[in-house]
Amino acid sequence: MLLYPANPMEAGDLAKILPHLEDRACASIMPQEVRNLGPTLYPMGSTDTWQRHVVTPVRAVINNAHDLGKCPPIRIKAYPKAERLKQDRARGRKSRVEKTPGSWEWLLAFRTKANRYQAAMAHFMFVTGARIGQAVALRPADLDLQNARVWMPEAKGMEAQWVDIPMDLVVELANLPPRRPRKGPHGKTRVKEARVFGYANKDGVYKAWKTACKKAGISEIMPHAAGRHGFATEMLVRQKLDARTVAKAGRWADLTLMQKTYTHAEDATGKVQAALRTGRVQATKATAAKARGSKRKSASG
Structure with missing residues (x-):
């Protein structure tokens, strides 16, 4: 070893x-x-x-x-x-509980109660598919707001790279003062370099995140599910973009992994029941049309 x-x-x-x-x-x-x-x-x-x-x-x-x-x-x-x-x-408990992905509705509600740094970070993760570790690692030098892009840190086999961000996030980040996060017992020391979202590591995010969810009266969706899972589900399921485009934008090296792990069916039962009703109506109409055609053919014969 x-x-x-x-x-x-x-x-x-x-x-x-x-x-x-x-x-x-x-x-x-x-x-x-x-x-x-x-x-x-x-x-x-x-x-x-x-x-x-x-x-x-x-x-x-x-x-x-x-x-x-x-x-x-x-x-x-x-x-x-x-x-x-x-x-x-x-x-006495289930493993691999399926995550509930974030959505625009959830994000907008969360942002009404989160502090400005967590509100901006949640926005950033949802629109880029960033991991929480990448988000907290961002430094002011990683922002190129003139060109509406961010230098995304490497993660899980994907190299660091420039990632485009939407203009509303550009404006939000431009008005977010970088801050040096606290570190150590009781927050007595501070990290030498300022961070964009003001956290030394991901462990410092969760307590305030849960509080914001509670105050907003929304499901307690943690950062990874709200951001990376939310991004994949929003793009693939709700907006119906093709998988290769989403994988490239979200920096997934494995297309199959993205589709298997990061996309979530929504209202599957309702959609299946609606599809069954639609199929039955279509079949009923087709059967009736066929019967009418047969009657006309018999009458003309």
């Missing part, structure tokens, strides 16, 4: 895993053994938690060692659906 350049989150995960695998050659570690560590380390976690905090870091360490010529690679299957459902029953 010393060969692997772990980030702080991975290092924390590996510290919990190491006592169970230390003094072992990588080649001796079996895939099922790694999967079994999930329920051992996180007995009340979901299979997604096991995958993210156990399988993924172990696989990364071993395959990194393989790249360095130290051992064979390892392939670890994901936890099957049956195991996910079994674990959900055991812990």
Whole structure:
């Protein structure tokens, strides 16, 4: 594990895993053994938690060692659906609860009660598909308001790039004074550089965000669902843009992932029932027209 350049989150995960695998050659570690560590380390976690905090870091360490010529690679299957459902029953709650995406109606209501920085940030994420981490990382130098664009930080395999923004957001950002966010115990210290939306990291966003939702009397939709999920659903489902255009604008490298994870059917039951009624009416009319045609043909014969 010393060969692997772990980030702080991975290092924390590996510290919990190491006592169970230390003094072992990588080649001796079996895939099922790694999967079994999930329920051992996180007995009340979901299979997604096991995958993210156990399988993924172990696989990364071993395959990194393989790249360095130290051992064979390892392939670890994901936890099957049956195991996910079994674990959900055991812990008494459902994993993979579908997110409710943001919408223009939700955003406008949220902005009436949010502070000006969160109002602008929610607007920014919804119209660009930005992640919360990208939004809080923005610095004044990342704004090119003369050309109505923002230098979007890299995220999840997508490189940093210029992203166009609408003119109403340009005006809002131009009138939003950058501020140095607080950091540390009780907010006593401040980050050296100012941030566009005034937050040091995403953890500082949620409390005020929830308060704004409550005051506005709207569903408590968290930033990622309100922004990135909202952007995809707005573009694909409500405005019916083609998937490739949306994927490019929202910076999705994987078209299938975007369609599977980030788009949400709205009023599916109502739409299906309406479609069934429409189909029945059309079939009834067609049947009646055919019957009339047959009668006329018989009468003329």
